[in-house]
Structures are given as structure tokens and as C-alpha cells.
Amino acid sequence: MTLDKLPPGSEAIIESFTDDDIKLKLLEMGCLPGEKISVVRYAPLGDPIAVSVSGYLLSMRRDEAACVEVTQI
């Protein structure tokens, strides 16, 4: 499933990316395949979302999160 479908509080493992540019951007920020990623919260209006990965907090828009394939754990 994709990252934007994960509910707040859930954890997942990053599998792959479906967009090259987003992939590069996220890779560099430490979102590597195999890393644990958890959804901390949604913004009050539902978008963007805040995720915790590799020791820090990132915010990204849902359409960006939709490019991240994850497996929920």
C-alpha cells in the first residue's frame, strides 16, 4: 500500500518509490528502502502528513506520500 493510506499512529517499512524525483529527494533525507516509517499525525485539514523516519520528523503532502510504497507492520 502507499504511505498516504496509513492511519496516524501506524508503522510500516519502506519498500519502493513510484516517482523518480520524490524518490531522490526522500532517499537523501534518509528514507531508505527497509527503513521503518511511522505516521505521527495528519494536519488539521488532513493534508499534509507528518511522518517519523530515521530519527526525525518530516512533513509531506499526500500526493507526495502516495509515491511511497510501504508494507504496514
Place this chain on the structure above:
Amino acid sequence: MTDFSRKNNLKIAIVGNPNSGKSTVFNALTGMNQKVANFPGVTVEKRTGFFTLENNSGQKTSVEIIDLPGCYSLYPKSIDEQIPFQVLCDPDDDSHPDAVIVIADASNLKRSLFLCSQIIDLKIPTVLALNMIDLAERKGLVIDTKKLSEKLGITIIPMNARNKQGIPGLKQALTGSLPHPDAYFTDVKKYSPGITEEIKNVIHVKSDYAAFQVVNNFEWIASLHLKTDKTEKLRKIISDKNFKAKEAQAKETLERYEVITSLIKEVVREEGTMKGTHIRSKKIDNVLTHRIFGYIIFLVVLFLIFQAIFAWASYPMDLVDSFFAWSKQKVVGAMPAGMLSDLLVNGIIAGLNGVVIFVPQIALLFAFIAVLEDTGYMARVSFMMDKLLRGFGLNGKSVIPLISGVACAVPAIMSARTIQNRKERLITIMVTPLMSCSARLPVYTLLISLIIPSGFFYGVNVQGLVLFGMYLIGFVAAIGAAWLMKFIIRVKEKSFFIMELPLYRLPRFSNIGMQIIEKVKVFLFDAGKVIMAISIVLWGLSSNAPGNKFEEIEKKYEPASQNYDIPAEEIARQMKSEKLESSYAGILGQWIEPAIKPLGFDWKIGIALITSFAAREVFVGTMSTIYSAGDEGTHSMTVREKMQSEINPDTLKPRYDFATGFSLMLFYAFAMQCMSTLAVVKRETHSWKWPLIQFAYMGALAYVASLIAYQLLK
């Protein structure tokens, strides 16, 4: 190994992730010895500083240090990110350094070391500053710096830049020799077979990794440094070898992270809970980004800031006015009356006054914004506002410019630089001046007192309500205009919102102080120049008349001045008013009257509209002169009375009735009457095209709105 001990001059670049304390280190090294410019061709701040190194034998080296924008990786993905890439990978770049200081956040080593390893692979002498070492210790991280230094092959300085801990060690390291590894962290030849050698023939880079970077991203530097024949050669190499840049880049990044991760495992031990500070930030976020309270808290914060600014700024502003009034008197006393004296007093000093008066408000606003940014709160605001603003073609980060615009559009537009997407940044810049700035306030106050009855309506002060309404109109116009531009402006660039939400922390006041000084300087010297120039031009127009007009008027008043029953001031004011009417400015006013009559304006208002092109608040002073009400400045009581009694010769009713007054307020709400704003927009967008479009669309909006309002209400 590079030995710097014999060099007299050194050029150093400082790089690091955002939020790694880079600016604190920069400030610690350079103190006040810094200046800000722009990198050529882009609106990215180039901050340069200077300091002196002294080695053990007393030899001094002067160092120029350049602060490169924070980045997570050398690979550029936007115009702002291209600067570190370009400066470090192109040996011919003006800012290419002799050595690099990498600032790492010791508690987030993986990312910082990723960037550091990239720089090491460029074969530029590197020193790593392991910053915020105190934070890492508190989190229970134990870093074997000696082993890390061996593994990376470079000098490492543990540091706590806030306390200046490690700064002397850093300086010491720069005076001696800097070790450098021979091997690369990754083998780029795997991902670009046969290519790196050919690249090195075209671009003269020393390292294979630099060649790899160039072939992946040369389009970013093509427009700036490479000659077209070189770019053609590079393109040919790529198509010949069927090289897939993004794929190669992704694979190389993955390998690099693997290397870094296993390296970190060997040098870092976690003893204790890492979670402490994260949990605290999370709890704070639960409150500050709460779906209801989050917004309420934000509005309260905004309200408090604006109250504080208006309350605290008024005292220094009065001081400024007193100082310039005193200066005027001094000059008048010291010089014989005449053209030069008048130019100095009413042109130059008045112009300076008009610029400096805004410094207290601007400084305070920037102080508050800097505090909110430094603590990490601003990132949360962008987070909460992004979805709302996106619907209007803006970005979550547009909040700062829009809010700042209520004080002054000039620094507000400068702060739009944090928006990376070109279209969103452009729209933000184009609509920010519609937010009612503080220069409009004296205009609103005067007109409201003329046309709105004082009193209360169900307990609410009516005049206050209307004033609030004007601010609301400005805001609605801004987002409305943004929405329209969303469809009209076409810019091909991908938009990223991916942003780090840093841990909450206490603001660093020395950094904030530096920022305020910097921003005020820019305002004074950029906006200031323009306002001054226009003030002087307008002074010229209003103090000169064709032919002997002024002499004729003076002759006319001669007999009156001999009559001691009439106070001299009254005569002076009347004469001044008549002179203004017959001056070039007055002639211009009468000339445009036909165009502004449908709006309910006469040529006297026309004069004020023209003089307001220097700055909006000049309106009140001009009205004072036209109605010979005396130099009351912003105390417009007498002006108001005079304006109230003015009769419209066509209707034989008061000139400033509700229709005209409201129409005039709308005009001032929407029209672009600030030359300094146009100047800043030109600077930020690098051409006259956008300020001209801005002037045109805002002028059209003002004209149409005033027209409709007057015709409907009269």
C-alpha cells in the same frame, strides 16, 4: 593532506543540513564581520564573512568564509539547491573554496555524514564540525570521534557552537594541515562505465565523484558557467553511452547510505533513551497543531504580535519624528532660506524621515518572526496552513510573507524566498502588497473619521469595525488575486512540500539579533534609496511652478502680510496651499481630474494621489497642505474639519461624503502606491516585467473598485 600554514588568504565554504547549527558556527567565526549579497543570477542569499587565523608561529591568514545554503545532499533539485552543487563542483566558480567546513548535527549523524562523504569525495580539503555535541550526550549517544576521524579520513572537531565550544579547535585545525582520504566512499564507475574519464576531459575536475555529479546535473550549471560547446559534448557523451542519470544517482545514493550506516554502527553507541526530546516535541505538537486549538492558538499569537508591534513601536517612532523635526529646525536656522535649504529640509530630510520611521516596526516584526522560526513553530504553521493556501495557488510557507505584509510589504516579499516552488513564490510576491500595510493606516484613519459616525453598534466601536473591515478586504483581495493567478501564470516546475519539522528548541538570540540587523540594513539601503529619490522628485514638482507663478502669488500676499491683525502662520499656510495648487504637481492633479472624476475624486485629491506614489502615508501630509491646515503630521483633526467643510461645486453638497470617502479608501487599499515595493519585487524576480504587471493589475483593481463603489453609493 593539504597544508594551509603558508597561505595568506584562504577561501572557505561552510555547508551542512538545515537545522544543524550552521549559522551559529558562521556567526561565532565572523562576529559582525559579515555582509550579504546575492549569488549571481539567483535570489539566493550569499552571506560572506571574514576572520583572521593565526598559527603557532604567529603568521596571520585572512579568511573569507562563504555560508552556502543548507542542503541534505549535493544533488540539486531546485534553483536554491544548485548553489552548493555549483560552488563545490565547478573549480572555475567565483566562490569555489580552498576548503570546506561541514557542520553536522551530532545526534543525526547519518544524514550529516551522507553530505559530508559527498564533499570528501569531491577531493576538497574538509573539516567536520560535530555540532550540538551536548544534545547528543544528553540523548545518551556516545561517539568515538577518534575512530570516526580515522574512518572518514579527515579532521573532526566536536562542537557546541552556542557556547563557542570547539570554535578555537576549529580555527586551530584550519591553520595546520588537513588530512584527506585517497579512497572514495562509493565506486561511481560502476554506475557510469566509461563516462567519468570522458567527463574529466571536458570539465577539469579532479575527482571521479565530481565528474559523476556533473554528468548527472550539468543542466543546472549549463546556464551559468559552461560554454555551449561543453554542454553539447556532455550531452553527446550521455546519449552515446545511453546513460540514465536519475537511475544512476538513486543507486549511488543507496550505496553511499549503506557505507555510512555501517560506518556509524562502528563508532556510535546508544546508551540511554533517544526518545526524550522527541516525546517532548510530540506533546507540544499535540497542542499546537490540534485541529481546533492549533488554529486558535495561531490567531492568538498573531494578535499578540501585532498588538506588541503597534504598542512598542510607537515610542521609537515618536523619537524618530522628533529627531527629524529637530534636524529640520537646525538646518533652517543654519542656512539662508532658499532653494537649497528647501531641498534639504523638505526634500531630503523629509524623505529620510519617511524611510527611517518604519525601522522600529520592521525590526520588531522581524524579531518576532525570527523567534517563531527559530523555535520551530513556523514549520508547524506552514504545516497547518498548506492545504488551505494551496487552493489559492499559494504554499503553506506563504503565511510568513502574508502576515508580514500587514506591517510592510518590503521585508514581507523578501521572506518569500523560503518558498522553493517558483510559481507559488511568484504568486505570493504578487499578492502580498494587497495586505493592508501600516502606511495605509493613517489614510484609513483620516477617511474613516470623516465618513463613519463615531459610536457603538451593539457594543462594538463602529469605526474600529470598519477599520478591521478594510484589513479584511485587503486579505480577501490578496487570496482572490492569488486564485486567479493560479490559472493564468504558467511555470513548469515541480512543487515539493517535503520539509523537516525540527525539534522545538529555545531561540538563539544572538542569531536573531544578526538577522534583524541584516534585514533592517536591506530595508534602509534598498527601499530607502527609492523612497528618497521619489520624495525628492515630488518635492521638485510641488515646489516649482511654470513661469513666475510663485512670484505672483507672493506678491498677492504682500499686503496681507503687512496687516498685523492676521497671524503670520495663517498667511503662510494659505500661500503654501495656493502655491501647491499652481505647482507642477497641482497642474498634474488638474490634468488627471477627468479620469478620476467618475471615482468621485477632484483635482485636489488628484494631487494627493500623485504625491502618494512616493509612499502612501504622504496622503495625510498632502491633504494638510492642500487644505492649508498646517503641518500637523498624523494629527489630522484640523485637516478633518477643513475637509468636512469642503463643498463639491457640482452637487453643492459636501465633497467628502460617504461615497467619495469609501471610494478613496478602496483606492488606497488596492492601488500599488509604493515605489520601494516595486523595487524589491524587481530585485526578487530579476526583471521589471513582474513589478510592472503588479502595478498594472493593482491599479486596474483600484480604479474599477473605486468606480463601482462611487457610482453605486452616490
